Amino acid sequence: MTDETPGAEPKPAAGGYRVLARKYRPQSFADLIGHGPMVQTLRNAFETGRVAQAWMLTGVRGVGKTTTARILARALNYELPGRAGGPSVDLSEEGVHCRAIMEGRHVDVIEMDAASHTSVNDVREVIEAARYKPVSARYKVYIVDEVHMLSAAAFNALLKTLEEPPEHVKFVFATTEIRKVPITVLSRCQRFDLRRIEASVLQAHLARVAAAEKVEVAPEAIALVARAAEGSVRDGLTILDQAIAYGGDDGVTPETVRSMLGLADRERVIDLFEAVMKGDVAAALRELSEQYDVGADPAVVLSDLAAFVHLVTRIRHVPSSADDPALTEAERVRGRAFAEGLSVRVLSRAWQILLKGLAEVQTAPRPLPAAEMVLVRLAYAADLPTPDEAIRQLRDGLGAPQPGPGPSAGGGGSGGGGAQAQGRVLPTLAASSPRPTARALPAREPAALVVASFEDAIRLAERNRDVGLKFALERHVRLVRFEDGRIEFNPVPGANPGLAGEIGRKLSLWTNRRWIVAVSGETGAPTVAETREATRSRLVDDARADPTVAAILARFPGAEIVDVQFPDAAGGTGAADGGFDDLGDAPLPDLDGYELVEEFGDFDD
Known part of the structure; x- marks a missing residue:
């Protein structure tokens, strides 16, 4: 809701300078800008007598929460000299209590800063004072700013009075952190969200203030101020006040605002x-x-x-x-x-x-x-x-x-x-020239990769770092037939139902040609993991039968053979289950020169 002329506070008696944010503070609902839905709600409520006992005003800084709370207190106690009346949003004439309420000095309108009155004792004083009727006004109005800063105990102490206050008591809360207010408090209040002021509305308001101050301000400078204010009327007036002082007799130009705020053109x-x-x-x-x-x-x-x-x-x-x-x-x-x-x-x-x-x-x-x-x-x-x-x-x-x-x-x-x-x-x-590009070359398909054995397919999965497929090939595939480009296998119980499709898709991608992978009803060979475990068990059994190893096991009760490793040409060792190429089906050679890996239990000697 807007007005052609901005509202202005009464001039201070001392005649000292008052900053624009205070000088042009709205005095009535008609002076508020950008809050039309709230004003319409209050107007209808006052006309029908549906006046709530508490209101919650929330929004970012500078959108008019405290000012709206004072105007609401003025509307609740609006009374013209010598006339009967009641709550009204039409405040065109100054009432009996209006000036004192808007200046924050009326005895029946108590403003409380919750940031400095957070304890349950502060709320207890409010509850005790609420029992007494107002001194001169129609309602005793409590305005609590930054209400989210009250302690949990203070909120709990306020609940009963907030839900069933005396008929002569009204509460108006203001907060920038609505999420920190308990839901038990919110449910007892009518809530109004005061949104950021639109840039076009704020620009018009700043232009009216500049005209009232008889200061020449360029339209682009007003746009810069409105953009810097980010929807806050108070911030916009504060920046404009500073720009007027910075510009001096030359007025306010875009360069003035940019230089003052460090903005870019x-x-x-x-x-x-x-x-x-x-x-x-x-x-x-x-x-x-x-x-x-x-x-x-x-x-x-x-x-x-x-x-x-x-x-x-x-x-x-x-x-x-x-x-x-x-x-x-x-x-x-x-x-x-x-x-x-x-x-x-x-x-x-x-x-x-x-x-x-x-x-x-x-x-x-x-x-x-x-x-x-x-x-x-x-x-x-x-x-x-x-x-x-x-x-x-x-x-x-x-x-x-x-x-x-x-x-x-x-x-x-x-x-x-x-x-x-x-x-x-x-x-x-359009004047820019294109970057030179390399000479176009005929597209070439990468060469297909030959996979000679099932073990090569496993190594291919390992090379491509596909741990999941390598695990599945080793433990879930009982191979029936294999040839380059085709695999038939019998899956173990519990294997992934889509394993065949996954194998075919990934092998086709890695080898650059199509693979056919089919599930067969034949039994198939043992899995790679089963074959390796069988080979390892056979080697361990043969090692246990060796007289030297048997003597060691007898000397250390509780010792156990867990693996057999073969020395390689470089003097290192290779695990017995390292793969098919390590052992094949060759008979176990003499154990002289072999290294046995043993696991010892507890023993006394």
């Missing part, structure tokens, strides 16, 4: 975006350096750059976003051009790089070099094709860009630009 941010999208590193670094020299914060520049990426993405999906009055003409026109020329994948990649780079710049000991490295990274990433485009280029026989030149190191954007390299031409980048 919006149009120069767009120039920077164009440079990195073209892959022109030199132009991007030069632009960042010039903005830094005139006072722009590198982190703010990257933040504005990310905001423009978001704007271009929104315009691409919702073209009407470009009609937002809060946007400058350059943002509208050039934003549309970029939205038509850049793909969503490129914009998403730029957003991710900027989001990560912004955190790096904010924590870096030297923000400017860190920001420059982010721009270099972004320029090179913008010049790269997306994965699907790279695959398409390979399939079409197009050579990849020549390694070496990279994004342009000189002016003019001759580095080729991500837009042209990926088949996208931006209207603003």
Whole structure:
């Protein structure tokens, strides 16, 4: 809800200067901006006599929670001199109690800061005082600011009085952390969410305040102030107050606001975006350096750059976003051009790089070099094709860009630009020349891989680091027939029902030719794991029968043979279950020279 003229607090008796955020503090519901649904709800409630006993006002800082609470207290106690009346949202005339309530000095409107009154004793005083009728007003109104900071005991102590207060008592709570308020309290209140003020509404309000102050403020400067306020009226008025003092007799210009807040010129941010999208590193670094020299914060520049990426993405999906009055003409026109020329994948990649780079710049000991490295990274990433485009280029026989030149190191954007390299031409980048590409070569299929045995298939799975398939081949496959390109097997009970399809799919991928894998009803050979275990057991049994080993086992009661290893040519040892090529079906040789691995139990000697 808006009004043509901003409300203003009564002038202080001392005549001292009052900041704009206090001077133009709303005095009635008509002065509030952006909170129409709440005002309409209260109007209907007052007209029908459905006045609640408690209200919860929530929202970000500076949207008018405390001010709305005072106006609500004024409306509850509205009384014109010599006339009977009741609660009303029509506060066009100043009532008996209005001035004292809005100045925070009325005896029956008690404002309490929960940040400094958090204990149950503070709430107990409120409960005790609530029993007494108001001194002069219609209702005794308790305004509790930042109510989420009350302790759990204080909330519990307040519940009974909050649910069934005396008829003359009303509660108005305000908080920025609604999630920290117990649900038992919320259920006893009517809740109003005071949302951020829209940029266009805030700009109009700031323009009215500037006109009332007889200060010349450029429309673009007002737009910059509204954008910096992020939906907070108080922040917007505070920034405007500072800008008026900073600008002096020259008024408030866009350059004044940018210099004061360390903001980057919006149009120069767009120039920077164009440079990195073209892959022109030199132009991007030069632009960042010039903005830094005139006072722009590198982190703010990257933040504005990310905001423009978001704007271009929104315009691409919702073209009407470009009609937002809060946007400058350059943002509208050039934003549309970029939205038509850049793909969503490129914009998403730029957003991710900027989001990560912004955190790096904010924590870096030297923000400017860190920001420059982010721009270099972004320029090179913008010049790269997306994965699907790279695959398409390979399939079409197009050579990849020549390694070496990279994004342009000189002016003019001759580095080729991500837009042209990926088949996208931006209207603003038409003068850029495409990056030279390698000579197109005929596509060649990789040679097929021969798998001579089932053991080779297992090794192939191991080489490709597919542990799951290697385990399944060794323990779940009873081989019936094998030949290069075809496998028949009988799965063990409990094996994966889709094992045959998985084996065929992965072998076809690894060998570059089709494999036929079928499940057979024949019994098949033992699994590889069963064969290895049988071989190991046979070797252990034969070793146990050796007289020397038998003597050792008899000398150390509880000792057990767990494995048999063979010495290799290099003097090392190889496990008996190392594979088919290690043993085959050859008879066990003489145990002289073999190394026995024994596991000893407890013994006394």
